[in-house]
Amino acid sequence: AQKVTQAQTEISVVEKEDVTLDCVYETRDTTYYLFWYKQPPSGELVFLIRRNSFDEQNEISGRYSWNFQKSTSSFNFTITASQVVDSAVYFCALAMDSNYQLIWGAGTKLIIKP
Protein backbone atom coordinates (compact mmCIF):
# COMPACT_ATOMS: atom_id res chain seq x y z
CA ALA A 1 0.00 0.00 0.00
CA GLN A 2 1.14 3.54 -0.67
CA LYS A 3 1.04 6.03 2.13
CA VAL A 4 2.49 9.36 3.19
CA THR A 5 2.75 10.25 6.85
CA GLN A 6 3.35 13.73 8.18
CA ALA A 7 3.31 13.04 11.88
CA GLN A 8 3.67 16.68 12.93
CA THR A 9 0.22 18.22 12.80
CA GLU A 10 1.39 21.65 13.90
CA ILE A 11 4.75 23.20 14.69
CA SER A 12 5.27 26.59 16.27
CA VAL A 13 8.67 28.28 16.43
CA VAL A 14 10.02 31.73 16.94
CA GLU A 15 11.36 33.59 13.94
CA LYS A 16 14.96 32.82 13.00
CA GLU A 17 14.83 29.33 14.45
CA ASP A 18 15.51 26.37 12.17
CA VAL A 19 12.66 23.95 11.71
CA THR A 20 12.36 20.52 10.09
CA LEU A 21 9.15 19.08 8.72
CA ASP A 22 9.07 15.31 8.56
CA CYS A 23 7.68 13.18 5.75
CA VAL A 24 7.70 9.40 5.75
CA TYR A 25 6.39 7.45 2.79
CA GLU A 26 5.52 3.88 1.91
CA THR A 27 5.54 2.33 -1.54
CA ARG A 28 6.62 -0.90 -3.17
CA ASP A 29 7.26 0.78 -6.50
CA THR A 30 10.90 1.22 -7.43
CA THR A 31 10.21 4.34 -9.46
CA TYR A 32 8.42 7.09 -7.59
CA TYR A 33 8.44 10.83 -7.06
CA LEU A 34 8.21 12.89 -3.91
CA PHE A 35 6.89 16.41 -3.71
CA TRP A 36 6.53 19.25 -1.24
CA TYR A 37 3.79 21.85 -1.64
CA LYS A 38 3.15 24.98 0.39
CA GLN A 39 -0.26 26.42 1.25
CA PRO A 40 0.05 29.89 2.82
CA PRO A 41 -2.84 31.46 4.76
CA SER A 42 -4.14 32.96 1.51
CA GLY A 43 -5.06 29.42 0.46
CA GLU A 44 -3.30 28.75 -2.82
CA LEU A 45 -1.15 25.66 -3.26
CA VAL A 46 2.37 26.16 -4.49
CA PHE A 47 4.80 23.54 -5.72
CA LEU A 48 8.18 23.63 -3.95
CA ILE A 49 10.21 20.63 -5.05
CA ARG A 50 10.14 17.22 -6.73
CA ARG A 51 12.55 14.36 -6.18
CA ASN A 52 12.61 11.06 -8.05
CA SER A 53 13.50 7.79 -6.41
CA PHE A 54 16.82 7.50 -8.22
CA ASP A 55 18.16 10.82 -7.06
CA GLU A 56 19.07 10.85 -3.39
CA GLN A 57 21.05 14.03 -3.55
CA ASN A 58 19.98 16.57 -1.00
CA GLU A 59 18.77 19.87 -2.36
CA ILE A 60 19.24 23.38 -1.08
CA SER A 61 17.40 26.42 -2.30
CA GLY A 62 18.15 29.50 -0.27
CA ARG A 63 16.87 28.89 3.26
CA TYR A 64 15.11 25.69 2.19
CA SER A 65 16.72 22.28 2.10
CA TRP A 66 15.44 18.79 1.54
CA ASN A 67 16.90 15.53 2.83
CA PHE A 68 15.86 12.42 0.90
CA GLN A 69 16.82 9.11 2.51
CA LYS A 70 15.57 5.91 0.88
CA SER A 71 16.94 3.83 3.76
CA THR A 72 14.42 5.40 6.12
CA SER A 73 11.77 6.22 3.47
CA SER A 74 11.89 9.86 4.46
CA PHE A 75 11.90 13.15 2.60
CA ASN A 76 12.31 15.84 5.22
CA PHE A 77 12.15 19.56 4.67
CA THR A 78 14.22 22.04 6.67
CA ILE A 79 13.77 25.79 6.81
CA THR A 80 16.82 27.61 8.12
CA ALA A 81 16.41 30.95 9.87
CA SER A 82 12.65 30.83 9.59
CA GLN A 83 10.64 33.93 8.78
CA VAL A 84 7.04 34.88 9.45
CA VAL A 85 6.33 34.52 5.71
CA ASP A 86 7.15 30.83 6.02
CA SER A 87 3.97 30.35 8.04
CA ALA A 88 1.85 27.94 6.01
CA VAL A 89 0.61 24.41 5.76
CA TYR A 90 3.15 22.19 4.06
CA PHE A 91 2.15 19.03 2.26
CA CYS A 92 4.30 16.09 1.25
CA ALA A 93 3.06 13.92 -1.62
CA LEU A 94 4.05 10.69 -3.37
CA ALA A 95 3.53 9.73 -7.02
CA MET A 96 4.24 6.49 -8.81
CA ASP A 97 4.75 5.67 -12.45
CA SER A 98 2.03 3.05 -12.13
CA ASN A 99 -0.93 5.40 -11.72
CA TYR A 100 -2.12 8.98 -11.93
CA GLN A 101 -3.12 9.51 -8.31
CA LEU A 102 -0.91 11.44 -5.97
CA ILE A 103 -0.80 10.21 -2.40
CA TRP A 104 -0.92 13.18 -0.03
CA GLY A 105 0.13 13.56 3.53
CA ALA A 106 -2.26 15.29 5.92
CA GLY A 107 -0.06 18.37 6.05
CA THR A 108 1.93 20.15 8.76
CA LYS A 109 0.85 23.59 9.86
CA LEU A 110 3.91 25.72 10.51
CA ILE A 111 3.53 28.83 12.62
CA ILE A 112 6.43 31.26 12.78
CA LYS A 113 6.05 33.74 15.58
CA PRO A 114 7.78 37.14 15.38
Next chain:
Amino acid sequence: NAGVTQTPKFQVLKTGQSMTLQCAQDMNHEYMSWYRQDPGMGLRLIHYSVGAGITDQGEVPNGYNVSRSTTEDFPLRLLSAAPSQTSVYFCASSRKGTGQSSPLHFGNGTRLTVT
Protein backbone atom coordinates in the same frame (compact mmCIF):
# COMPACT_ATOMS: atom_id res chain seq x y z
CA ASN B 1 -0.08 33.41 -18.47
CA ALA B 2 -3.18 33.03 -16.34
CA GLY B 3 -2.27 29.44 -15.35
CA VAL B 4 -5.23 27.60 -13.83
CA THR B 5 -8.40 29.64 -13.44
CA GLN B 6 -11.25 28.52 -11.22
CA THR B 7 -14.65 30.11 -10.94
CA PRO B 8 -16.47 30.98 -8.79
CA LYS B 9 -14.32 31.73 -5.74
CA PHE B 10 -17.24 31.36 -3.36
CA GLN B 11 -20.59 29.64 -3.67
CA VAL B 12 -23.48 28.89 -1.35
CA LEU B 13 -25.97 26.23 -2.39
CA LYS B 14 -29.05 24.75 -0.85
CA THR B 15 -29.33 21.01 -0.46
CA GLY B 16 -30.46 19.45 -3.71
CA GLN B 17 -29.32 22.26 -5.98
CA SER B 18 -26.92 21.58 -8.80
CA MET B 19 -24.00 23.63 -10.04
CA THR B 20 -20.83 23.49 -12.08
CA LEU B 21 -17.41 24.57 -10.89
CA GLN B 22 -15.39 25.83 -13.80
CA CYS B 23 -11.71 25.17 -14.38
CA ALA B 24 -9.60 26.33 -17.30
CA GLN B 25 -5.87 26.20 -17.94
CA ASP B 26 -3.83 27.89 -20.64
CA MET B 27 -0.63 25.86 -20.36
CA ASN B 28 -1.67 23.09 -22.78
CA HIS B 29 -1.46 20.57 -19.94
CA GLU B 30 -2.79 17.14 -20.69
CA TYR B 31 -3.47 16.21 -17.09
CA MET B 32 -6.19 17.90 -15.04
CA SER B 33 -7.74 16.99 -11.74
CA TRP B 34 -10.16 18.08 -9.05
CA TYR B 35 -9.46 17.87 -5.33
CA ARG B 36 -11.43 18.70 -2.27
CA GLN B 37 -9.79 19.90 0.92
CA ASP B 38 -11.46 19.41 4.26
CA PRO B 39 -10.01 20.34 7.67
CA GLY B 40 -7.71 17.64 9.01
CA MET B 41 -8.09 15.48 5.91
CA GLY B 42 -5.63 16.97 3.50
CA LEU B 43 -6.35 16.81 -0.22
CA ARG B 44 -8.55 14.12 -1.68
CA LEU B 45 -8.79 13.42 -5.39
CA ILE B 46 -12.30 13.53 -6.86
CA HIS B 47 -11.79 12.98 -10.60
CA TYR B 48 -8.96 13.36 -13.04
CA SER B 49 -8.33 13.42 -16.77
CA VAL B 50 -5.22 12.52 -18.75
CA GLY B 51 -6.45 14.16 -21.92
CA ALA B 52 -9.47 15.39 -23.83
CA GLY B 53 -12.20 12.78 -23.85
CA ILE B 54 -10.63 10.75 -21.02
CA THR B 55 -11.72 10.94 -17.40
CA ASP B 56 -11.38 8.68 -14.41
CA GLN B 57 -12.46 8.50 -10.80
CA GLY B 58 -10.28 9.39 -7.88
CA GLU B 59 -10.65 8.63 -4.21
CA VAL B 60 -13.99 10.39 -3.57
CA PRO B 61 -15.98 10.57 -6.84
CA ASN B 62 -19.53 10.03 -5.52
CA GLY B 63 -21.84 12.98 -6.10
CA TYR B 64 -19.61 14.54 -8.75
CA ASN B 65 -19.41 14.35 -12.53
CA VAL B 66 -16.74 15.60 -14.90
CA SER B 67 -16.16 15.83 -18.61
CA ARG B 68 -13.19 16.88 -20.72
CA SER B 69 -14.25 18.02 -24.13
CA THR B 70 -11.22 20.25 -24.66
CA THR B 71 -7.65 20.28 -23.38
CA GLU B 72 -8.26 23.61 -21.66
CA ASP B 73 -11.44 22.99 -19.67
CA PHE B 74 -12.36 20.53 -16.95
CA PRO B 75 -15.65 21.41 -15.24
CA LEU B 76 -16.85 19.68 -12.09
CA ARG B 77 -20.59 19.15 -11.71
CA LEU B 78 -22.48 18.65 -8.49
CA LEU B 79 -25.76 17.07 -9.49
CA SER B 80 -27.61 17.33 -6.18
CA ALA B 81 -25.64 19.17 -3.54
CA ALA B 82 -25.43 17.76 -0.03
CA PRO B 83 -24.06 19.36 3.17
CA SER B 84 -21.25 16.75 3.08
CA GLN B 85 -19.99 18.47 -0.06
CA THR B 86 -19.21 21.65 1.84
CA SER B 87 -15.51 22.01 1.21
CA VAL B 88 -12.80 23.91 -0.63
CA TYR B 89 -12.33 22.63 -4.15
CA PHE B 90 -9.10 22.88 -6.10
CA CYS B 91 -8.52 22.27 -9.77
CA ALA B 92 -4.98 21.34 -10.82
CA SER B 93 -3.16 20.63 -14.05
CA SER B 94 0.21 19.29 -15.12
CA ARG B 95 2.13 18.11 -18.12
CA LYS B 96 1.56 14.48 -18.84
CA GLY B 97 4.40 12.37 -17.57
CA THR B 98 4.82 8.81 -16.48
CA GLY B 99 2.14 8.42 -13.86
CA GLN B 100 1.74 11.65 -11.95
CA SER B 101 5.41 12.62 -12.04
CA SER B 102 4.96 16.22 -13.13
CA PRO B 103 4.34 18.97 -10.57
CA LEU B 104 0.78 20.19 -10.25
CA HIS B 105 -0.29 23.75 -10.94
CA PHE B 106 -3.28 24.67 -8.81
CA GLY B 107 -6.12 27.10 -9.21
CA ASN B 108 -6.96 29.42 -6.32
CA GLY B 109 -9.80 27.28 -5.08
CA THR B 110 -13.58 27.49 -4.72
CA ARG B 111 -15.10 27.64 -1.25
CA LEU B 112 -18.45 25.85 -1.42
CA THR B 113 -21.02 25.84 1.34
CA VAL B 114 -24.11 23.66 1.14
CA THR B 115 -26.89 24.50 3.60
